[in-house]
Amino acid sequence: MPERNIEFGKYGARGIKGHEAAARQLDALAGFVVTPITARRGLLARLHYLTRTDHARAAAREAGLTVTDRTLRAWLEGGRSPSARNLARIETAYRTVRRHNVARYLLARLNREGRGTRVEFHPLNQSQVDRPRQRPIGYRTVNVRHWDRVVEAWVTDDLEALDQAWVSDVVVDLGSEWGQYEYVTNIGFAA
Template sequence: MAGRWMDLGALNARGLPGADALGVAIERMVTGIASSVESERGLAARLNYLTKTDAGYEAMDRAGIHVSPRTLMAWLAEERIPNKANRSRLDAAYWDLRRRNVAADLKKRLNNHGRGTRIEINPVDQTRVEGRHQRDLSSRSINVRGVWDRAVDAWMNDDYDELDAVWDDIIEDLGSEYDAYSNVSSIGWAA
């Protein structure tokens, strides 16, 4: 299981578990409305997106938005503005729905017709580690295939253990020094 450096910061190395970096990298691929939910434009766009489909209403329900149809219509008509708590819930519902709507596209893009996606793995930052304790690590670039459906599903379900298992499968391709990449500074790709 990835994360074998149980006390990563003991010698002042900085990084995060590979599973976390993988989740962050997938999350960065999800784009959406740039305007804040606090702005008139951002609020209207979120309400419009959420009220177009049944899935949007389900996302609002999951986020804890339980208002009367009359109140919802007043929000949509911009006659009333949701309170701060409901604006926050609307934003959470919006991003939940965006994640669900883009999951299939993410799998397709990352699988790349079976060719996979080349990722760059940046090792932990050792700039503050005393020289005698530093490891000789460099950025690694590998092509990853066959794990992307599992990775996106684990990310969608907030399943850290599965993301960790996927990360293990990815770093096994690094050979004997795979353990040095159980924690990383970051990972990235152009998918």
């Protein structure tokens, strides 16, 4: 059984950790607001999402957005603009609340009543590696039937738990050469 890569990129290979690519794909499936928070439209979209119900306000406070209702109202009306620090808090709270809200739907979509979802592994980029050191690594797919731990770690934004869940629940299913797919250029879901 292969071990984890210790000196990735030593000879010029390029890629990202598989769990990071999976998190990007889950973020894309979650459907975050695309307009940047620095634009008025992006700020208003996030604030409306975080303040439309009492439940959303409570979740935003739990996620770290601890400003008064008066300040929120001033931001929404355009009377004041949030500081850079508060913009970061709003973005963090928005992503946390959005991940929590879409987790159940996303889990059902990925598990598909036990049928699972096909995951595509695009191998790391070896174009900068000298010919004698290059290894033949091909494109691979695997059908993942249990996404619970992966989605749970993604929702809590715990990268260490996501890495553990990704390797133990997904990558190991590739067989004895799963270590070749610890780093990838991209991960795709058929969801």
